Structures are given as structure tokens and as C-alpha cells.
Amino acid sequence: MNQNRDADNRYSARGFPGLKETYSALREVLHEQGVNIAAITNEWALHIKKALAPDGADTDFETLCDHGCNPLGLAASVFAAEFYPMAILKLRAGFGMSRQRAGHSRNLRQAADILKKTVTAERIVGGLWLKLMRRHESLPEPPSAMIRDLENYAKMFEFVELFSRGAGIKSNHDLPRFIVTGYVHLATGRWHDKEVSALLQGGGTEIYDETAHRVWRNRNFSRLNRHYCTFLELLFEVGEIVGASRMAVPPNADESV
Numbered sequence: 001m002n003q004n005r006d007a008d009n010r011y012s013a014r015g016f017p018g019l020k021e022t023y024s025a026l027r028e029v030l031h032e033q034g035v036n037i038a039a040i041t042n043e044w045a046l047h048i049k050k051a052l053a054p055d056g057a058d059t060d061f062e063t064l065c066d067h068g069c070n071p072l073g074l075a076a077s078v079f080a081a082e083f084y085p086m087a088i089l090k091l092r093a094g095f096g097m098s099r100q101r102a103g104h105s106r107n108l109r110q111a112a113d114i115l116k117k118t119v120t121a122e123r124i125v126g127g128l129w130l131k132l133m134r135r136h137e138s139l140p141e142p143p144s145a146m147i148r149d150l151e152n153y154a155k156m157f158e159f160v161e162l163f164s165r166g167a168g169i170k171s172n173h174d175l176p177r178f179i180v181t182g183y184v185h186l187a188t189g190r191w192h193d194k195e196v197s198a199l200l201q202g203g204g205t206e207i208y209d210e211t212a213h214r215v216w217r218n219r220n221f222s223r224l225n226r227h228y229c230t231f232l233e234l235l236f237e238v239g240e241i242v243g244a245s246r247m248a249v250p251p252n253a254d255e256s257v
Helices: 006-012 019-032 037-053 058-066 071-095 098-118 122-135 143-165 174-188 192-199 208-246
Strands: none
Touching: 019 208, 037 058, 037 071, 037 208, 058 071, 058 143, 058 174, 058 192, 071 174, 071 192, 071 208, 098 143, 143 208, 174 208, 192 208
């Protein structure tokens, strides 16, 4: 269905070696268990498209597919855009707001620094500690392991912060808009602002038309693409690989996406 070879050539410079083979192996294993992954993904893409019907965006979905988008890849981008706000809420519930995350990270690193300053002859102490642990299970991890764990937990909080600030994400709308916009451009070689804005409008109360989307794209897309282009390329390849296996769907299955 992908009619735009320029998009394929632009993408192919950065592939994901082994992904196709991994999917083929997974498909064979599931097939042996009576599971047709091609049929399942095809049905899921159709479900996503039907969910757009109340707002009339299902026709825009079809138009984009006619111009080169893979139905599965496009459905995945729409789903990711819808899921992102919920994921952010869960993330904030688990890791706290920005100021809290910074405080947690700072406290964890301070604890790690205290251990680093108070533990001397690390190699000797660490080796002795491990020997003692074999005899006394109640002993905690050696200081080196504690330091590593504290720093890793600090990195978890810092990663959440970098994920939004590192690319200059200014609102919860930025990444969802980027995902759909970027996938469509990668798959078709064109922006399709009218159709993309319709997919992004969804059931929201804010008016988000072609003009509003073009303004957002001109202001934000290049900046976000520097940080998240690999995600788009992965999404594109997964859609192409899985989409190519649609021929495995039985003839009587519903493939009308």
C-alpha cells in the first residue's frame, strides 16, 4: 500500500537490523500455537479506524493510507497519541511533579555521595563484604552495590525530567502531535496537515484545524524530531514489517482498513 518510495529511501538509511527476523520468528512461534498475529494486528488497526468514525476522521485515515501510510503504522501512531496523556498522568502519580522528582534525585545522589566518602579501600571492603555475605545472609549489599542502586534510582527520576525538558516539550500536546505528524511525513513524504489535524482533533473541545496544526508544526516539529526521530523510524518499520504479513490473513477475514 505504501506508494511513496522517497519515504522508504529516506528511512532506509537508518534501519533496525534483525527486527524483521525477530518478527518472523515470533510469528512462526505464535502460528504454531494457533495465533495469527497478522490477522490480530489487522483487526486492531480496523478497530482504531472505526473509533475515529464519530468525528468523521475515519475518512482522513483512509486518505492517508491511500497516500502511502501503512494502516497498522498509522493506527499505532494514533493510539500512541491518545495513550500519551494517560501515560503522563500515571508517570506523575508514580514519580511526582517536576519539583518533587528533582528533590528525590538530589537526595538519592547525596546518599550515594555519603557512602562514597565514608567507605575507603573499596575493592578490599567490597571483596570482604561479599565473603561475609556468603556466611551471613542478613548482611545488606556491599557499599559499592548500594551506591550503584542509589545512583540508578536517581537516574530514573532524572530520565523522566529529561524526557520532557531535554527536547523542550512545552505541553502534553507536543509529543502526541509529533508522533502522528512525523509518522505521516515519514510514510508519505508530505505533511497532510488537513488529515493529520483531523486525526489529532478527536473528541477534544479545542478547535484544532489545518491552520492551527501547520502553525504548531512550523514552530515545534524540527526541535522534537532531533530527539525522537528514532522512535518514528521504529514505528515505521514495525508497520511495514507487520503490514507486509497481512497476506497471511485468511481470505475470509475482514481486511478493509
